Amino acid sequence: MKKIFNAVLIVFIILLTVPIFAAFESFVLNVSATVDDALTIDAPLIEFGTVFPQEQIDKFIKIGLSASFQNEITADEVSYMIRQKPKCGQVVAGTQPVVYSAFAQSSEDAGGNFICPEGFVKLPTLCPYLSKIDVDTLDQNDDPGISAFHGSINNWNASTTINTQVNGMLSKSTQDLEDAWKIDLKVPCFKDECAQDWNNFVTTINPDANPADYIQPQANKKQMLGCDIWIEVTKINGGKTMCGDGIKQTPNEMGTGGPNNDGNEDCDVADGVTAGFTCTNNCVLQPIAQCTPGQTRTCETGLLGICAAGTQTCVDPGNWGSCVQNQQPINEICTNGVDDDCDGFIDGDDTDCQQACFDKTDVMLVLDRSGSIDSGEMVSLKTAAHSFVTSLNPTADGNHMGQSSFSTYGSLDLHLTGNKALIDNAINSLAVGAFTNLMEGIVYASNELKDTNITYERPTVPDFMIIITDGIPNRPINTPTGKAQAISAANTAKASGVTIYVIGVGTDVDSAFLSNDIATDPAHYYSVANYAALNITLEQIANCQ
Known part of the structure; x- marks a missing residue:
């Protein structure tokens, strides 16, 4: 089995x-x-x-x-x-x-x-x-x-x-x-x-x-x-050794010649009794109770943090049951000196707590879904984006996040919201397309971050755009047009007060174009070798490093 x-x-x-x-x-x-x-x-x-x-x-x-x-x-x-x-x-x-x-x-x-x-x-x-x-x-x-x-x-x-x-x-x-x-x-x-x-x-x-x-x-x-x-x-x-005439014994069953064989095995306990048991007057081997059924005691589960402490309950006829942890993991509380999520890290050492930079902001993810991204890279992109969302911890009164994406055409995938589940769903819905139209991805995000968008955008909080791409714009029409229109869209967003972070993935990007023309400034541009390394860079951005 x-x-x-x-x-x-x-x-x-x-x-x-x-x-x-x-x-x-x-x-x-x-x-x-x-x-x-x-x-x-x-x-x-x-x-x-x-x-x-x-x-x-x-x-x-x-x-x-x-x-x-x-x-x-x-x-x-x-x-x-x-x-x-x-x-x-x-x-x-x-x-x-x-x-x-x-x-x-x-x-x-x-x-x-x-x-x-x-x-x-x-x-x-x-x-x-x-x-x-x-x-x-x-x-x-x-x-x-x-x-x-x-x-x-x-x-x-x-x-x-x-x-x-x-x-x-x-x-x-x-x-x-x-x-x-x-x-x-x-x-x-x-x-x-x-x-x-x-x-x-x-x-x-x-x-x-x-x-x-x-x-x-x-x-x-x-x-x-x-x-x-x-x-x-x-x-x-x-x-080990049991007792009584006619009671099966190991190795002292009647006539088997065990180490203390005394013939017909009268109920005299001459061969000893299994540790933890007693021999009753009618030659029945009976466990010695370790505890009273229902009794409890503390124990160690072998897990970490708040999950380490457990409780054992005495079960009938008097044996201690398995160690059951007292607490399930919860989201890390970053100020209490306790490993709340049971991952072995406490407070500032836990990546869940490294999120102080973005406090109350409106953030648009602008994600590349062009055909240059293979299935494994798309999984890595989604995983890193989910971690970034977790780091920002969107709430109704805190950070709000939305999403646009781009391939041959751009799309608005999610309005700004403090609902983490909706943000994660939008990330999960990304599907690979064909060409690269960075301009439309920026325009959809920029429109969502406009102060006039009073349904979703909050005029009094800082606005951010996080662009992730692995290629060079080639739509609309061709690369020169695609680049020029992307620059125009980025300049419009920056003029309205949006801070733009850009992450260029791999060796096929034009780093100078992304750093000098799309990002707020070169300090807001990050280059990573591949999508597998994306998670670390997004953590740096979440901590304003």
Whole structure:
């Protein structure tokens, strides 16, 4: 039985709660299956989001004994292992970067190599960049884990999976009912683009790693990387020693010659009793209650910030249940010294709080949707725009935002509003067109920001325009006309008091034209290498850097 746990560079990881109770069965997170429950895997939705080289992002999962297993007197321990295997995807024909319509599990051939089902291919592997670290401080029966930068990025096979697996164990008799593991991502760099401290970055995490072995080829840039993490139950042990004539014992069943075999096993407890249990007068093995049903106690969830504190409730007949977090993450409050959104960052260190520059403003996004933008770049553009909206935190009495966009023709996509959901919907509705008509994108935004537009624009607040483009205007008519009309539209907007920021994406833009003729001044022009880097620049603008 199998459940899939996915991790990809445009990364999301979804962990579902899945019960298991069968030795040598396995599951991979994300595909539902049920056997008699012995383990539960419990974690929230985990998103790495859009990531950049040498970022380090920590996420956590919890593995615990189920309530039914805890109440079963014939079983005590569950051993399991955590493994990494290649991820298989079904390619959508003609897409670049590659888009996958479905994912599947890999299997092994006779030579110990992982193969994909027919019609599927292996994604470039992310496995070497994921750690598996035991973060429990109370139990000593789990492997300490393995840091990132292990295995091969070119030939991850069954031998690699075995050599990099980690093992864990849960036990009722020692009150080790739940393990917490950190699954963190150390983001790779690409050939000829690594930072000067790449070697130090790698060896600080894993001193035995060769940094050159973990540089991704340029061919994988903008591609989706993946890895399946499997949690496999390897063994279930019964209760240690039980009591009573005719009661099944492990290993001291009548006549089996256990370590303290005393013949017919009178109810004398001569062979001892399983830890955590007592032998009643009528030779019934009965759990010793750890607590009174309904009783509660504090616990640690293994999560971060306000999500770290939890509560355990005593369940019948007297066992502590799983640790349930007391608070769900909320939007970061930037002045209270607390990690409110459970991402490991507090107040000024949290990007959600780096938004003080735009206070009460009217802001129009002017977004390029011409045919030079491929599907992957459009995803990056939308992701960055969503983050920018979150940074400005539009409200009825605070920042208002609207949107125009342009391809062969421009369009007004959304009037100025303080409703974040409407702004996000407008961004999501962007679709790639053909040519580049920057002028019409500016005109629609400029008209929306006019003081005479009393329905949507607020005359007393500052007006801003954020233009994002990756090309040179070639409409209306041709490039000279397109440029001239865009300059005229920008000058009209600036004359009315609008501050214009411009971001030129890639190498096909005319930076001098955008910087000198469209932006308010060269200080309001930003150049980025690609759409994947757009998010950082928009954060800088949000903070007036």
